[in-house]
Amino acid sequence: MPSPARSRPRLPRGRAADAALASGLFLVVGLGTLRSLIGAREEPWAVTAANWVLIAVACGALYFSSRRPVAAASVAALATAVYYVTSAYDGPLLLAVVVALFLVAAAGRLHAAVVIAALCLIGTALGTIRGNGDVNQVALFMLTGWFVAMITLGGLRHSHLARARETEERAATQERLRIARELHDVVGHHLSLINVQSTAALRRLTKDPAAGADQATEALGAVKDASREALRELRATLGVLREAGEAAPTAPAPGLGRLGELTDAAGAAGLAVTVHRTGDTGPLPVEADLAAYRIVQESLTNVARHARATRADIHLDGDGDGGRLTVTVTDDGRGPAADPARTGPPGSGITGMRERARALGGDLTAGPAPGGGFSVRATLPLARTTATEEPRR
Template identity: 90%
Template sequence: MPSTARSRLWPPRGRAADAALAGGLFLVVGLGTLRSLIGAREEPWAVTAANWLLIAVACGALYFSSRRPVPAASAAALATAVYYVTSAYDGPLLLAVVVALFTVAAAGRLHAAVVIAALCLIGTALGTLQGNGDVNHVALFMLTGWFVAMITLGGLRHSHLVRARETEERAATQERLRIARELHDVVGHHLSLINVQSAAALRRLTKDPAAGAGQAAEALGAVKAASHEALRELRATLGVLRDAGEEAPTAPAPGLARIGELTGAARATGLAVTVHRTGGPGRLPVEADLAAYRIVQESLTNVARHARATRADIRLDGDGHRLTVSVTDDGRGPVTDPAGTGPTGSGVTGMRERARALGGDLTAGPAPGGGFAVHATLPLAPLAAQEEPRR
């Protein structure tokens, strides 16, 4: 098995890849042009030295192909043209132009690649018409095919890279939305409880300092507990952003097994909460368990902040295939606060996104007998299995 250090060095990337490309091409072209250095002389040594300099320029230009693809290809093409005009020894230097055209097209500069290829072909055709015996009409046709193939392959490479980059960006966007949704649910719920309890404590102390001290102390205790829970869940949520080597959070993941914590915190605000369970869903998938917990959490948050309710009913019904979550209250109905986070704001949007991400659905609106109702249906089968066609 290759080591980690070796895996990082191969294949080369960045400027190391550019240097490998230029050096490898110079080696191939040099081996194909060795006869200019050995055997009978067909040109003066000064001309041979100048032509080897042109080879170095044409191949060395590819070192800049990833950063300046068009100037690099232009320099390689110009050096190659001068070489074939002045050298008495034919060689494979045309490979530099072929590779350069691929890099230009792979960078998304198709028009520039076509222009450079056209100029090279026009120059070669003019030389053929002038009686150059090294390139005939068949060779010119084959050269055209090479140029077209390289430009096409470069264009396909560019399209592949663009699609891969778009896929990565979509994945990153979805991950950011997921983290933002988690933070909204965690922070919004507990801060709402803290706000309600601290306001109640302040009101009791202001109204009757002596008689309300005990009730205020109880409310402040609930504030302390809510803030502690908020910090713990916030650390767990941000654990996905921790650096390599940092210890993972050890707290249990939120789920319906911890619904008692939500109802207990809601009851501390004076809200009468009842939970009704029917059916036997068994062990829930992690995604559905977390989504159900967050839906109940956000619903109770909205009830505490906006509904002015005295009672909330939570119903959980599972049949092994789907889980139904309902939260109703006896408050005054939907209200949107100025920040847009009320029942018709981003809270319901986030809950609906959670349900749809699992292939389910969520509705929220005024209940028939008054108050507000949230109803969600969450499939318990993995989404991939839901989408698999039947055979």
């Protein structure tokens, strides 16, 4: 059984919409000008035929309105002006000019729409002054109102579409930043562990191939596990880019319930990790749980990559009354400031962690710990909140 969305008729778009607009307008104007083909003659047939050509030109010009709105409106206005000067039969061809002005303004060409409308009004006013009885001052005033209304509506539509595009682009940018942050956290963490373990295995095999074989085998096993986990999380992260109709990933979102996986992986890399829990630390909202997990993951990645530490302490402090979770990761290493390898520009790890915290309305600080080493401290509200300021890049 077809779904309601599929059975609903769709409006034409693109050139089909332009053709529908031009054809529909020609039909309306033609019906309003039929009296030029029937009844008593007020002008020669040759003049009537020429005027019908002008009607076709004025309406047909709107077929090009989406690609050349100003040119289409200019042609429609010129053909309409010649028609009203040469035809003895009054008709609704002025609709072509009204619609064309709306389309020009909707395309964001307000100045061009005002100029075309002003020229049309000046020409009509000159005809009225020279004694044209078909248009009096009241009709000229009403025509001015129509032009102003159409240009105003077109400008409002342009503003609405511009805001919609801006909102869509902003949402796309935020989604790209979120995906980039997820990829950085997932790939960076596991690749750091792979790098540490493979380096250790190579060093042991180089120093003593016979005695270091067992230790190298253990390190390569850790590399295998880390690479498999990296691939699994990478597939889950890239699931947001899947095409419509594809099955959603079934793996649960990372959270503090999987903290043991991080500590085991860090332990395999030679880093002793201890987890301390105080207060009420669960269950947590999905957003806060994921942010806390990623902050711990990135902190441990930085410790393994830069700190030259032997141990790290993770403190989770849940404040049930205040509705917030404090995550602190401290190591006994030298810290990034003292690492001579860190001579280049700072990476995006701490920036990404800070953006995660601020996206939930929290904050994150990172710097040397009082007793040595490096400390990362994040405060995450546990309610659904929105940051009051944009994350600083």
